[in-house]
Amino acid sequence: MAEETTPSPAAAGGGPREAAKPKPVAADASSHPWVASLAAGVPEAVLAAKQFGGQVTVTVAREKIADVARHLKEREDFAYCVDVTAVDWRDRQPRFDVVYHFYSFSKNDRIRVKCGAAEGEDVPSIAGVFLAANWSERETWDMFGIRFSGHPDLRRILTWEGFRGFPLRKDFPLEGIETGAAIYPEEWPEGGGPSPDDPNRKVVS
Amino acid sequence: MADDKLSQAERDEAAYFAERAAAAGVPRPLAGALDTPAATNAEPPTLFDVQEMELNFGPQHPSTHGVLRIILKVDGEKILEAIPDVGYLHRGTEKLFETETYPMGIPHTDRMDYIAAATNNHAYCLAIEKLIGVEVPRRAQLIRVILDELQRLSSHLVWLGTSGIDLGAVTPFWYAFREREQILDFFEEYCGARLTLNCMRIGGLPFDLTAGWVERLMEFVDDLPARIDDYEQLLTDNRIWKKRTVGIGVLTAAECIEWGLTGPILRGSGVEWDLRRAQPYECYDELDFAIPTRTGGDTYDRYIVRVQEMRQSARIIGQCIDRLAPGDIRGKVPRVIKPPAEEIYASIESPKGELGFYCVSNGTNRPYRMHCRPPSFINLQSLPKLAKGHLISDLVALIGTIDIVLGEVDR
Numbered sequence: 367m368a369e370e371t372t373p374s375p376a377a378a379g380g381g382p383r384e385a386a387k388p389k390p391v392a393a394d395a396s397s398h399p400w401v402a403s404l405a406a407g408v409p410e411a412v413l414a415a416k417q418f419g420g421q422v423t424v425t426v427a428r429e430k431i432a433d434v435a436r437h438l439k440e441r442e443d444f445a446y447c448v449d450v451t452a453v454d455w456r457d458r459q460p461r462f463d464v465v466y467h468f469y470s471f472s473k474n475d476r477i478r479v480k481c482g483a484a485e486g487e488d489v490p491s492i493a494g495v496f497l498a499a500n501w502s503e504r505e506t507w508d509m510f511g512i513r514f515s516g517h518p519d520l521r522r523i524l525t526w527e528g529f530r531g532f533p534l535r536k537d538f539p540l541e542g543i544e545t546g547a548a549i550y551p552e553e554w555p556e557g558g559g560p561s562p563d564d565p566n567r568k569v570v571s
Numbered sequence: 572m573a574d575d576k577l578s579q580a581e582r583d584e585a586a587y588f589a590e591r592a593a594a595a596g597v598p599r600p601l602a603g604a605l606d607t608p609a610a611t612n613a614e615p616p617t618l619f620d621v622q623e624m625e626l627n628f629g630p631q632h633p634s635t636h637g638v639l640r641i642i643l644k645v646d647g648e649k650i651l652e653a654i655p656d657v658g659y660l661h662r663g664t665e666k667l668f669e670t671e672t673y674p675m676g677i678p679h680t681d682r683m684d685y686i687a688a689a690t691n692n693h694a695y696c697l698a699i700e701k702l703i704g705v706e707v708p709r710r711a712q713l714i715r716v717i718l719d720e721l722q723r724l725s726s727h728l729v730w731l732g733t734s735g736i737d738l739g740a741v742t743p744f745w746y747a748f749r750e751r752e753q754i755l756d757f758f759e760e761y762c763g764a765r766l767t768l769n770c771m772r773i774g775g776l777p778f779d780l781t782a783g784w785v786e787r788l789m790e791f792v793d794d795l796p797a798r799i800d801d802y803e804q805l806l807t808d809n810r811i812w813k814k815r816t817v818g819i820g821v822l823t824a825a826e827c828i829e830w831g832l833t834g835p836i837l838r839g840s841g842v843e844w845d846l847r848r849a850q851p852y853e854c855y856d857e858l859d860f861a862i863p864t865r866t867g868g869d870t871y872d873r874y875i876v877r878v879q880e881m882r883q884s885a886r887i888i889g890q891c892i893d894r895l896a897p898g899d900i901r902g903k904v905p906r907v908i909k910p911p912a913e914e915i916y917a918s919i920e921s922p923k924g925e926l927g928f929y930c931v932s933n934g935t936n937r938p939y940r941m942h943c944r945p946p947s948f949i950n951l952q953s954l955p956k957l958a959k960g961h962l963i964s965d966l967v968a969l970i971g972t973i974d975i976v977l978g979e980v981d982r
Contacts, residue, residue, distance in 0.1 A: 390701070418913045419701050421915065421916060448916075449944040451942045453939070465942075467916055467929070496831070498829065498830050499831075501951075502949070505948075523657060524657065533666060
């Protein structure tokens with residue numbers, strides 16, 4: 367458990383049991399054992415590490431993310447990939463943060479790994495390391511337009527192939543966009559909906 | 572199933588139907604073709620010599636529990652490939668969170684897993700409470716746990732009724748919905764709503780309990796084990812139910828972890844992991860309850876796990892009622908919630924698995940990013956693997972056993 371092994375000043379934040387204590391504060395976590403293990407195992411990967419509310423966040427280099435995931439899974443026993451998502455910082459460079467959560471059954475604790483990605487930059491897919499990341503990465507591509515290189519099946523998942531725009535980007539309008547889909551079938555090639563050359567269209571009932 | 576495992580009656584039955592089929596000119600299945608596959612990875616057996624075809628299952632099929640479309644490649648009745656197509660119910664909930672203040676996000680969470688709204692409210696509030704460091708008063712913690720467990724009961728009852736009816740067992744549906752109706756009455760009396768409850772607030776609860784609510788709930792909970800016996804009597808040793816569920820959709824513990832599956836699916840495969848025990852929130856650490864597990868990892872074992880969980884939920888509610896004492900129901904929460912510019916992930920054990928919220932704050936009164944880790948979405952990923960090699964009618968059992976709610980899958 368994190369409480370026993372955390373030498374950092376944020377040890378008061380400790381593991382998940384202490385997380386509900388009033389007024390959590392952020393602290394540096396570069397000396398945390400998992401972060402040290404990552405820095406030693408994957409050279410030039412770790413860029414920053416912090417701890418807040420008992421949760422460790424490691425920022426890593428984008429190119430190394432698959433190696434980092436493999437290291438965490440094989441060396442640190444983070445066998446369960448909880449989630450993959452992203453945050454759009456709009457005016458910041460790089461624009462996006464891709465955020466991964468991993469859980470370890472033996473440590474009973476989580477680690478959050480982040481990497482920055484500029485618009486149009488590919489992030490190495492971790493679907494080859496954790497099968498669970500497959501759909502989460504598809505969702506991140508669908509919602510933010512971040513491509514995952516090496517993903518086995520990177521299609522849109524919540525919207526449809528042919529949809530224009532990425533809904534969770536900050537510059538996507540809340541009221542939505544005109545797609546012309548569905549109720550006016552003669553309009554769909556223009557606005558949205560399955561395009562005529564979409565391979566899924568050959569599927570008939 | 573090898574012949575030696577069949578009883579005489581079953582052999583007679585098989586011979587009778589084979590004779591009838593032959594008389595009617597139906598092509599005979601190849602030897603062993605109708606056996607349940609031992610491992611889902613095994614090469615699917617050849618049934619009849621027919622052309623492979625593509626079939627759309629859903630999005631308007633009653634047993635898809637909403638709007639799930641599955642593109643099937645089938646050889647006769649046998650599934651060669653199943654490709655789920657989700658998103659028909661996508662409403663951009665995560666985008667909506669970003670445009671409204673923290674408390675205004677709670678009703679949106681009701682619409683995600685709409686048959687377990689209380690647990691959604693709970694996970695959302697928990698994330699923000701962790702972020703701003705609010706202590707929830709003890710009475711509110713206990714009532715939250717009662718509401719969570721009532722919600723787990725009602726969610727499992729809906730699951731029991733609907734997945735029974737999907738497989739042709741109509742009777743359990745009426746019993747399960749009778750009890751669910753009573754649970755919804757309890758919710759209605761507590762917060763005025765039956766489905767989209769909006770029954771939690773950041774730092775506590777909106778209302779205290781009404782007079783007599785606890786006594787009636789205690790009566791209901793005392794009565795519940797006998798009612799669960801009724802359901803079990805209808806299904807647990809039912810020969811048809813077992814034939815439709817035993818050996819269908821087998822998942823090993825390692826596969827579950829690799830696929831990120833949580834909740835009753837993981838416990839049905841022998842992993843004793845439940846967030847209520849592993850990372851206790853509210854007052855779960857002082858409550859006495861068991862985590863039911865089974866080792867078979869098939870649809871039948873997941874059924875047993877869910878039924879046992881209902882018994883444990885009844886126990887938990889009883890213990891919480893015993894501990895209830897007068898007190899505050901809301902912690903010290905500022906009127907305008909402006910968390911520090913930080914990020915937090917909080918998760919709870921929802922009826923379907925790990926339900927988590929990842930909240931990124933930029934120091935204003937609105938979340939900069941609020942992401943939900945939906946158990947249904949992640950669990951549904953395993954469907955192509957589960958369905959491969961089974962028959963189309965088994966697909967219905969498999970969708971049922973994953974226990975998805977499309978509102979949560981698509982958000």
